Amino acid sequence: MSAFLxxxxxxxxxxxxxxxxxxxTDENQSTGLERFELEQxxxxxxxxxxxxxxxxxxxxxxxxxxxxxAFPERVIxxxxxxxxxxxxxxxxxxxxxxxxxxxxxGSVYTLNFTGSAHDEHH
Numbered sequence: 532m533s534a535f536l537x538x539x540x541x542x543x544x545x546x547x548x549x550x551x552x553x554x555x556t557d558e559n560q561s562t563g564l565e566r567f568e569l570e571q572x573x574x575x576x577x578x579x580x581x582x583x584x585x586x587x588x589x590x591x592x593x594x595x596x597x598x599x600x601a602f603p604e605r606v607i608x609x610x611x612x613x614x615x616x617x618x619x620x621x622x623x624x625x626x627x628x629x630x631x632x633x634x635x636x637g638s639v640y641t642l643n644f645t646g647s648a649h650d651e652h653h
Contacts, residue, residue, distance in 0.1 A: 586614035590639040592630055600624070601646040609633040609640070 544563050549555035561569050571578035580599055589612045590596035598607055603626055608619040617635045624631050624642040631640045 583614075584609075584640075586610070586612050588612055589636060590641075592639055595630060595639040595641040597641055597643045598624055599643045599645055603644055603646065605642060607640060609636065609638055611636045612638060 544566055546559050546561055546566060549559045557569060558573075568578040584598065584607060585596050588596075598605055605624045606621055607624060608621045610619045611617040611633075620633055620635050622631050622633065622640070624640060626642055626644050629641060631642075632638070633640075
């Protein structure tokens with residue numbers, strides 16, 4: 532049994548709900564990733580990196596464009612450099628391959644997996 536299940540505190544993924552007769556707020560009823568993001572914002576933090584990938588340069592094998600991910604797999608879209616140079620081509624980054632190259636412009640991307648290999652991702 533994991534420590535998460537043994538904890539007597541309620542998990543962060545579930546809100547307390549509204550009292551009878553009240554209209555629930557986001558803080559009361561949000562769950563899952565939405566609740567995690569809300570909790571982070573209430574603490575003055577950003578839960579997810581929402582900045583676009585670098586498009587001011589073409590990634591190379593010696594200097595690839597690094598993509599951070601808490602998950603072991605990430606789908607990205609490349610539109611060239613400068614941005615919009617070609618139609619967006621999507622590729623799946625995985626830790627099994629160190630480098631991933633755009634078939635249109637040749638830009639090289641690499642996945643920087645920041646999560647744990649033992650996390651259970653559903």
